[in-house]
């Protein structure tokens with residue numbers, strides 16, 4: 001048996017701990033986040049199995065589990081994990097704050113947009129607090145190793161801007177296989193990735209995997225998934241901030257039963 005790859009490091013830890021990542025990418029609702037949000041919102045409303053309150057696992061959630069969580073269905077039970085303790089701590093703080101009636105303005109913006117997508121009259125504050133109350137766990141975990149979740153334990157795996165930060169395609173394939181393991185058959189893997197070779201924050205450049213359609217498709221098919229959607233979206237945010245890439249991929253894949 002070949003050894004597992006070395007765990008990916010999180011060299012960008014400082015921009016999460018310093019708040020620079022949040023300030024640049026989450027303090028206001030730009031074009032990318034709106035497009036990613038629409039995709040997450042629509043994808044997590046696809047019925048899986050017998051229906052009922054779906055479980056959503058955000059893999060590589062970093063600081064944004066609650067930010068993206070407001071777009072999931074009203075009864076969704078949320079959990080997430082990340083390699084970086086400062087991202088996990090940030091998410092835990094956002095959840096505790098929202099439960100206590102303290103609302104981050106960036107997440108409030110997102111919650112207002114989510115409410116508008118649903119065409120409902122609830123306030124952004126109410127949506128944020130209700131979402132926070134449905135967060136079950138936020139763990140430390142490595143995408144490229146065994147995930148902190150049981151086999152067939154979730155209807156949806158979501159992941160935003162994290163899979164491209166894995167440091168090898170071998171690790172990427174291992175992470176896709178883990179997504180397949182933790183999903184129930186018929187579950188959905190909803191993946192948002194940047195399309196370039198790097199991203200930028202606080203003047204620092206961080207390398208990413210160059211996620212071509214062919215490589216992503218191959219990794220998903222092997223997991224085994226059926227690719228249901230793959231959209232390449234040109235970013236409009238590139239005109240207003242220094243981000244190092246100019247497109248993103250929106251991907252949805254159906255978890256197939258194991259091949260016999």
Ligand SMILES: C[S@@+](CC[C@H](N)C(=O)[O-])C[C@H]1O[C@@H](n2cnc3c(N)ncnc32)[C@H](O)[C@@H]1O
Nearest residue numbers: 008060061062064083084142143160161162165
């Ligand atoms: C650009 S941030 C995205 C964070 C968040 N999901 C979002 O939507 O903004 C990349 C995230 O991937 C995480 N990450 C990178 N490699 C990882 C790995 N091997 N396992 C778990 N998380 C990882 C980082 O710690 C960081 O939180």
